[in-house]
Amino acid sequence: MAEPSTAALRSFDEEALPHLDTLYRVALRLTADPTLAEDLVQDTMLKAYRSWRQYRPGTNARGWLLTILRNTFINDFRRRKHEPVAMDLEAVEPHAIYRSVQDTDPEGTFFSQIVDAKVVEAIDALPADFREVLALSDIEGMSYGEIAETLKIPVGTVKSRLFRARRQLQARLYAHAVEMGYIKPREAPR
Amino acid sequence: MSRLDCEEAVAHLYDYLKLELTPDLVEEVRTHLDRCCDCAGHARFEQQFLQMLEARVSKETCPNEVRARIVAALRAAARGS
């Protein structure tokens, strides 16, 4: 395949490179491994550069790059990493942690006691499909529509995955907060 | 006019806070939250949670040495090596 020209490289620098931090953060969440994340971002950028002619200037470069990142992850990286053992996702309907804290900490101040590294660890312990939508929505601020387009899944699926991802993450953070004594445990309502 | 019960209102909370509901549903959720202290408290909690997530994790940036490595790889690709 012919390499793009110098002019193409310049427009790639202007339109694609500014999204490097986003790609890196999403790669971190997808791989849950900094070394793999670095390789994933580099492979993604090289692939994106080689197919830069297929990108229409001024359209959604971030979405376009994230689609490549995702395909690269699925094709080349997924089997290289150990997935966390998924909880039985269908069986466990995650309950709202608010019900457990509404009497003791309704504003959720316990969240602010949890250190950043633990928040990241809790996200990375979620199943891959959940980490992905959570990263795109709640960390990168993409709209549900943009996520659906990037992941090639219906908006309804984005919504339901996000709902479960957020609830599961809350449950993990709550369990950690209880363990650390940031908050007193309370029986979950039946 | 249809009224949401608490369970329905809570099911829409995240999408309400993320501005992802249709105008009709926004209105219904807002009406419910105005009248229901319990769900209004729940909404504040979920808002805290979402803000915490964004504030904590979106700070991470691509390390400089990784950025440099990637730019070098792109330059090499441009030279056709």
Ligand SMILES: [Zn+2]
């Ligand atoms: Zn209510």
